[in-house]
Amino acid sequence: MFISRSALRAVATPLRAQRPVPALRYLRTTSGPTPPPSAASQAPNPASPDPSQPAAEPHRETQTGKTLSGESLPPLSADKPVETPSAPGGSSPDPTPSSAASSAASPASQVPPVDALSTRQNSIAEAFLDLHPDVAPRSEEEMRGSQFPGEKTGAKARGAGKSSIEKKRANLARAAGVMTVAGLAWAVYDLGKDWADVEEQKKMFARSDDKQAIEEAQEGGWLGWWGRLKIRAADHLDYLNKPAWDPLLPPPLPEPHYRPYTLVIDLEDMLTHDNWDLEHGWRTAKRPGADYFLAYMSQFYEIVLFTTLPSYLALPVIEQLDPYGAYIPWKLFKEATRYKNGMNIKDLSYLNRPLERTIILDTNPARFQLQPTNGIPMKPWMGTKGDTTANELVAMIPFLEAIAIKQVKDVRPIIKHYEGKHIPTAYMEAEAKTKKELLEKWEQQKKDTSVKGWISRLFGGLTSTTMSDAPPETDIERMRKTAQKLYQDEQKYWKDNAEIIQKQIEEDKQRQLKEMSTSLVGVMGFKPPPSAAPAQ
Known part of the structure; x- marks a missing residue:
């Protein structure tokens, strides 16, 4: 706390004329609140130096600045009053009643202790900065270094002192x-x-x-x-972007189910189209001629239905298209696609089938971007009435069957030849041209009246004459008639034996459900639903 000037004046008034007034020093303690300064204490009272007093000791320089020590200040005695300097001119002001009252009311505890400044403890920072050797400034000898040439530094050679574990x-x-x-x-x-x-x-x-x-x-x-x-x-x-397994298909089926060519077709907007409205919700429409296309082309091609939809969405639709599994032997879904260029594509190299005898039909050419010469882009069927693209799928049959009948070694050059053209129209024109050339040749043979032609007809017999009377047929037309007859016989068989086949399918389902009770699935507690439980 601070000792007010008014209190000091009251104590020093009787002794003011007897002794010179030394300079006043203010002391600060760390305990007790600081009283507010009075009006008398705020009055200017400069201290006058005494020439009879000895000169003060010089300040000791430290790293934290100029800090006064206890020895540089004279001690204060509690039994001697502290005098205040006299006012200029030798006159001293009279004490006011307020100052006398404050001095009388000051307790003895407000008197500063003896040697207060000398007994004050330094702070932790001052003690550390003044006494710690690591912080003290280095001498010039230490800066230059005290090592001489030839002395040992204590460093070890490389590898010396390594333990066996480190080695x-x-x-x-x-x-x-x-x-x-x-x-x-x-x-x-x-x-x-x-x-x-x-x-x-x-x-x-x-x-x-x-x-x-x-x-x-x-x-x-x-x-x-x-x-x-x-x-x-x-x-x-590219491992993480590949299909779920490689190859996607097993080896080809043996005879009589073997087909030398593979036809990959899409499901959505190719064979079916999904539509939603407020009245019926989601409905799936079947493209006109889809059943005929699958049944007829299955005689020439191994059909693979490859869709980007998940299996749980596509399987119910496929079962409606091919309930007996006679036309679509292989089904591939989204997990069989390959992710590339930000989309799921169909990589034909994973099918385990020769690419020179593989054709893919898709509504999006980007789906077969890795094998563009194997693909034929188709316009999507939107399922609306009067859609001109509804018959495009059936119109592709003559072109596809001609490739199989002619036993083409590599389909890619042929597809490349028809690139940018409407294949059904372009192929029908080419077939009509071939038919016309054959008829012209036949007409020329009929008009041949030379001896060579007469002799050939004479030795040819009745068969040659009978064949020459009817217009000739191309190889494709003859094979087409045979394929049409086989298709009709097959459809008649499915129709006549539909009940028997359906009964066999149901028996197989019941047998599989019954075997579930003895399988691992049955042991785990998974049982068939009550409606599908086998009849006892």
């Missing part, structure tokens, strides 16, 4: 580094080695869309090695 760790680290480098070298060699066979080459070329790498892989030497390395590395890095 083992270092050896293991070296061995791991060598094995890593060797593994990378072997991986680079394995990725760039020659193709195992022609099938691997075709498959890798079909799955890659890097045309430059394909061209390099077809070259020899280091350039071919570099191309194979890029193709195989891209195939490995």
